[in-house]
Amino acid sequence: MSFGARTLSKPSFILMAVLAVGLGLFALRYAAPHPFAAPENVSRNPFAVPFLPIHALLSAVALMVGPFQFQAARDGQRRRWHRLCGRLYVAVCLLSAPAGLILALGATTGPIATAGFGILAILWFFFTLSGYRAAAAHHYADHRRWMIRSYALTFGAVTLRLYLAVAIATQMDFAPAYRVISFLAWVPNLLLVELWLRRRGLAGRPPIP
Numbered sequence: 001m002s003f004g005a006r007t008l009s010k011p012s013f014i015l016m017a018v019l020a021v022g023l024g025l026f027a028l029r030y031a032a033p034h035p036f037a038a039p040e041n042v043s044r045n046p047f048a049v050p051f052l053p054i055h056a057l058l059s060a061v062a063l064m065v066g067p068f069q070f071q072a073a074r075d076g077q078r079r080r081w082h083r084l085c086g087r088l089y090v091a092v093c094l095l096s097a098p099a100g101l102i103l104a105l106g107a108t109t110g111p112i113a114t115a116g117f118g119i120l121a122i123l124w125f126f127f128t129l130s131g132y133r134a135a136a137a138h139h140y141a142d143h144r145r146w147m148i149r150s151y152a153l154t155f156g157a158v159t160l161r162l163y164l165a166v167a168i169a170t171q172m173d174f175a176p177a178y179r180v181i182s183f184l185a186w187v188p189n190l191l192l193v194e195l196w197l198r199r200r201g202l203a204g205r206p207p208i209p
Contacts, residue, residue, distance in 0.1 A: 017067040019158045024064035027157065030056030041178065047106040051099045058096035059157060065089045066151045086147075090132045093150065097125035109178045116182025123190075124153040145197060152193040156186035 030042075031053040042048065065085050104117035131146030163184055167177040 013067060013070060016155070020063045020067050020155065023158050023161060024060040027056050027060045027063070031060070041108045041174070044108050045103055045106040047102050051102045055096050055099035055103055058092040059100070059154070061092045062089055062096060062154050063157050066154055069147070069151070086135075090128055093128040093154065094125060097121045097128070100124070107182075109175045112179040113182040116179070116185075120153060120156060120186050124150065127153065148193055148197065149190065152189040153186050156189055159189060160185035
């Protein structure tokens, strides 16, 4: 499952890959035997055990695998590698999204954060599944669109941490900031992707599965 050939320039790909792999490796600490190296608001989530390690491990894999699906796969060996990594990406997203939804239901900062992260989990599952089904039906243009949208949401793990860093650096009250970030982490990503698809004439109207 590829996200499409020539989707990104080389500098954009390098930046995205460095951020994704770096954060993915950092996030694996949540999947350790003692995951409560997590911030207090995360560790107090009533569903943190067992869903935090599950979500952290699977989403870290999706985050790290994703950038390399944007690279063109012209020869047979690269295509096979593309498909293998694509199936891995789909599998971990479809398993991680429900765990993320459950964690959203236990968000300690209230119903706004629950809504923000809950909608993210639902859309992430839907976009990824739609991309897989489009590929299975050999609708490859639709497949690329759905998977680009899917990774825009996956990359929300990076933008979430960037916004949190800004909130901490500016000494904002954590709870109100976190409620805003629960939407800010992924809504702009998705809007930017939609604008990018439209500018390239790729947005189309993918069929609802």
